[in-house]
Amino acid sequence: MEHRHGIAVSPGVAIGPALVLDTEGVLIPHRDVPAEQIDAEIARLHRALDETATAARGDRERMTAKLGPALGNIYAAQQSMIEDRMIRSQIEARIRAESYSAEYAVSRVIRDFVRRLEDAAQRLPDHNAAEARRRATEFIDLERQLLAALLGHPSNPFDNLKEPVIVLANDLMPSDTADFNPRTVRAFATESGGPTSHTAILAGALEIPAVVGIGRFRSDVSGGDIVIVDGEEGVLIIDPDEATLAKYEAKRAEQIARPDRNESLRDKLAVTHDNVRIRLLGNIELEQEAAHCLERGAEGVGLYRTEFLYLNKTAHPTEEEHYAAYTSVLRTLGPTRPVVIRTLDLGADKFSSVSGAVADEKNPFLGLRSVRLCLNNLDLFKTQLRAILRAAVHGDVRVMFPMISTVDELRRCKTLLNDVKDGLEDAGIPYKRDVPVGTMIEVPSAALLADVLAREVDFFSIGTNDLIQYTLAADRNNEHVADLYNPADPAVLRLIRLVVQAGQREQAKRPFEVNVCGEMSGEPLYVPLLVGLGLRHLSATPRKIPELKRVIRDLKVAEAERLAEHALSLESARQVSSYLRANSAV
Amino acid sequence: MSGRATGGTGLGPREALPPGPAPLRRVVRVVNPLGLHFRVADRFARLAKQYACAVTVWNGEARADGTSLTDLIMLVVMPDSEVVLEVDGPDAPHALGPLADVLASPGGEDYTI
Numbered sequence: 001m002e003h004r005h006g007i008a009v010s011p012g013v014a015i016g017p018a019l020v021l022d023t024e025g026v027l028i029p030h031r032d033v034p035a036e037q038i039d040a041e042i043a044r045l046h047r048a049l050d051e052t053a054t055a056a057r058g059d060r061e062r063m064t065a066k067l068g069p070a071l072g073n074i075y076a077a078q079q080s081m082i083e084d085r086m087i088r089s090q091i092e093a094r095i096r097a098e099s100y101s102a103e104y105a106v107s108r109v110i111r112d113f114v115r116r117l118e119d120a121a122q123r124l125p126d127h128n129a130a131e132a133r134r135r136a137t138e139f140i141d142l143e144r145q146l147l148a149a150l151l152g153h154p155s156n157p158f159d160n161l162k163e164p165v166i167v168l169a170n171d172l173m174p175s176d177t178a179d180f181n182p183r184t185v186r187a188f189a190t191e192s193g194g195p196t197s198h199t200a201i202l203a204g205a206l207e208i209p210a211v212v213g214i215g216r217f218r219s220d221v222s223g224g225d226i227v228i229v230d231g232e233e234g235v236l237i238i239d240p241d242e243a244t245l246a247k248y249e250a251k252r253a254e255q256i257a258r259p260d261r262n263e264s265l266r267d268k269l270a271v272t273h274d275n276v277r278i279r280l281l282g283n284i285e286l287e288q289e290a291a292h293c294l295e296r297g298a299e300g301v302g303l304y305r306t307e308f309l310y311l312n313k314t315a316h317p318t319e320e321e322h323y324a325a326y327t328s329v330l331r332t333l334g335p336t337r338p339v340v341i342r343t344l345d346l347g348a349d350k351f352s353s354v355s356g357a358v359a360d361e362k363n364p365f366l367g368l369r370s371v372r373l374c375l376n377n378l379d380l381f382k383t384q385l386r387a388i389l390r391a392a393v394h395g396d397v398r399v400m401f402p403m404i405s406t407v408d409e410l411r412r413c414k415t416l417l418n419d420v421k422d423g424l425e426d427a428g429i430p431y432k433r434d435v436p437v438g439t440m441i442e443v444p445s446a447a448l449l450a451d452v453l454a455r456e457v458d459f460f461s462i463g464t465n466d467l468i469q470y471t472l473a474a475d476r477n478n479e480h481v482a483d484l485y486n487p488a489d490p491a492v493l494r495l496i497r498l499v500v501q502a503g504q505r506e507q508a509k510r511p512f513e514v515n516v517c518g519e520m521s522g523e524p525l526y527v528p529l530l531v532g533l534g535l536r537h538l539s540a541t542p543r544k545i546p547e548l549k550r551v552i553r554d555l556k557v558a559e560a561e562r563l564a565e566h567a568l569s570l571e572s573a574r575q576v577s578s579y580l581r582a583n584s585a586v
Numbered sequence: 587m588s589g590r591a592t593g594g595t596g597l598g599p600r601e602a603l604p605p606g607p608a609p610l611r612r613v614v615r616v617v618n619p620l621g622l623h624f625r626v627a628d629r630f631a632r633l634a635k636q637y638a639c640a641v642t643v644w645n646g647e648a649r650a651d652g653t654s655l656t657d658l659i660m661l662v663v664m665p666d667s668e669v670v671l672e673v674d675g676p677d678a679p680h681a682l683g684p685l686a687d688v689l690a691s692p693g694g695e696d697y698t699i
Contacts, residue, residue, distance in 0.1 A: 077624040086654040122661040128664040131620055135659055138624060
C-alpha cells in the first residue's frame with residue numbers, strides 16, 4: 001500500500017481498478033485470467049513478443065540500410081531486450097503462478113525493472129542518475145510496445161473496459177479527457193498539473209473526483225491494481241490494505257448519503273443581505289452540463305466553451321454539429337435564460353488538429369491561438385458563427401470572442417459576424433440578427449483599453465485565468481513559477497477595477513454587463529472582493545453555484561466595497577490573501 | 587522481487603555444476619562515459635552467448651547473468667566503476683579476454699555485431 005499526496009481539484013472518493021494511460025494511451029483491460037486460459041495467455045504473450053521482435057528487427061534493418069550499422073544497431077538492443085529469455089521467463093512465471101493476464105504480467109514485470117532503476121537513480125549523483133532514468137525509459141518503451149502488440153494497435157483505450165476505472169496518467173490532454181464520463185471513469189489522478197489546469201477544470205465540470213500534481217507514481221502502479229482517489233484530501237492510495245479499503249468505502253457511502261448543505265438555497269435568489277441582486281451563471285463545456293446549471297440554481301450559462309467540438313476529431317466540426325450542440329444546451333436552458341457561447345479558444349495548451357494551427361510555436365501562449373487562430377482561418381470561424389446565429393433563434397444566445405488584445409481584432413470579428421448574418425439573410429436561413437456581442441477581457445492590453453473596447457460590445461467577461469497568467473507572466477501549470485500566479489495580486493485587482501469602471505461608464509448610457517468567468521469567481525474567498533469591486537455577474541462551474549449563493553446571501557455590499565477598497569491599497573498578493581482570509585466568514 | 591542482492595534472476599544452475607577448474611575472474615574498469623549502457627551490454631551479452639562457459643558480472647554484491655541484457659542493465663554499472671568478470675567452464679580461458687575488452691571499451695557506439 002502506498003499513500004501519495006497531490007492537489008485536490010475535484011471532490012469525492014472513488015475506489016476501483018487503475019487504468020494507467022501513458023502518452024500513448026495504452027491500458028490494461030483486465031488483470032486476471034481463468035486457470036484454463038493460462039496456456040492460451042502464454043501463447044498470446046509469445047505471439048506479442050515475436051511480433052515486437054520482428055518489428056524491432058525491421059526497424060534495425062531499415063535504419064542500418066539508411067544510416068549505417070552503427071546507428072542501426074541502436075535498435076539491436078531493443079530487439080535483444082524483447083528476446084531476452086529472462087524477461088520472457090519472468091513474465092511467463094507471473095501468468096502461471098498468479099493467473100495474470102499477459103498484459104498485466106508484462107506491466108508488472110517491466111514496471112518492477114523500471115522501479116528498481118528509478119530507486120538506483122535516487123542513490124546516484126545527478127549525472128549518473130539521469131543515465132539510470134534514461135535506461136528506465138527504455139523499459140517503459142518496451143512495455144508500451146508489448147502492450148500495443150497484445151491489445152491490437154491503436155484503439156480507443158476506453159473501448160476495452162469491462163468496468164469503470166480510475167485513470168492514472170502523467171498529465172491528461174483535453175483530447176484524452178474528451179471521452180471521460182462518470183460511467184467509464186470514476187476518478188483520475190495525474191503526476192503533473194495544477195489546480196487551474198484544464199484537466200482540473202474538466203474534472204470539476206464532470207464532477208469526477210480528481211487529484212493532480214502528485215509527482216512520479218506511475219512506476220509504482222500497474223493497470224488493474226486497485227487504487228483509491230480522495231478528491232477532498234488530495235490523496236492517491238495504491239494497492240490499499242483491507243482496513244484502508246474499508247475506511248474509504250465507508251467514506252464513499254457517507255458522501256453519497258450526505259445531503260448538500262446548500263441544497264435548500266437552490267430556488268432562492270442570489271441577493272445580498274442588503275438586497276443587491278447578483279446573477280450567478282454556470283461555466284460549461286459539455287452539453288450535459290447544461291442540466292447541472294439548472295440543478296444547482298444557476299440563472300443561465302455565463303461561459304459555454306466550445307473547444308470540445310473540435311477535439312478528438314479528424315475533421316473540423318460541421319455547422320450542423322455546432323448547431324446540434326448549441327440547440328441541445330438551449331433546449332435544456334429554455335428560451336429566456338442567457339447562454340454565452342464563446343467562440344473557439346483553442347491553441348497553446350489544447351491539442352487539436354485544427355488546420356492553420358502552428359505545431360511548433362516557440363512561445364505558444366503568446367502565439368497563434370484562440371481568436372487569432374480563428375481570424376487566420378476564416379472558414380472555420382464562419383462555420384461556427386453561422387451555427388451560433390442560427391441556434392440563437394431558440395433562446396437568449398450571446399456570442400463572445402476570446403483573447404481579444406486590440407480593438408482592431410474585435411472590429412474584425414464584428415465585421416465577420418455581420419458578413420455571416422448577411423450570408424444567412426441572402427440564403428433565407430432563419431437566424432437572429434440582434435444577438436448581443438461580447439468580448440473576453442483576459443489580456444492586460446484589453447483590460448487597459450477596456451473603455452475603448454466597451455464602446456464596441458454589449459458585455460465583457462473577465463477571464464481571470466489568462467488575465468492573471470498574462471499579467472504576472474507566470475504559467476499556472478509550471479510548478480516553478482506557479483506561486484506567482486495569484487488571483488489576489490494587486491496588479492490583477494487593479495486591472496479588474498479598470499474593466500468594471502469602464503463597464504459602469506457604459507452602463508450609464510445603455511445596458512451593459514460585466515461578468516467574471518475565470519476560476520476566481522468560483523472561489524468563495526474572492527466573492528466579497530469581486531462584489532466589492534462592483535461586479536454583479538459571476539460565472540463559475542455549476543458545482544460551485546450553491547456555495548457562492550450562500551456567501552452572497554450573507555454579504556453586505558457596503559462592507560464588500562470597503563473590503564475591496566482596502567485590498568486595492570495593499571502591496572502584494574500575500575497581503576491581500578491574508579486580509580481576505582482574516583475578513584472571510586467562509 | 588527476491589530479496590537477493592542480484593541484478594536479476596541470476597545464475598541458479600551454476601552452483602550445481604560438477605567440480606571442475608576454478609572459475610577465472612578479472613577486475614575490469616568501466617570507462618565508457620555512459621557506463622554499462624544498453625548497447626555495450628547488448629554487445630557483451632551476444633558475445634557471452636557464443637561461449638559454453640557461464641559468464642557472470644559482479645558489481646559489488648550484485649551479480650548478473652552475462653548472457654542477459656536485462657540482467658546486465660539491472661546491475662546499474664555507472665562510469666568509472668570496477669566490475670568483476672567471472673567465467674566458469676571449459677572455454678573460460680578463451681572467453682575472458684574478449685569479454686573483458688567489451689566491458690573496458692571506451693566507446694561502444696560504433697560496433698558491428
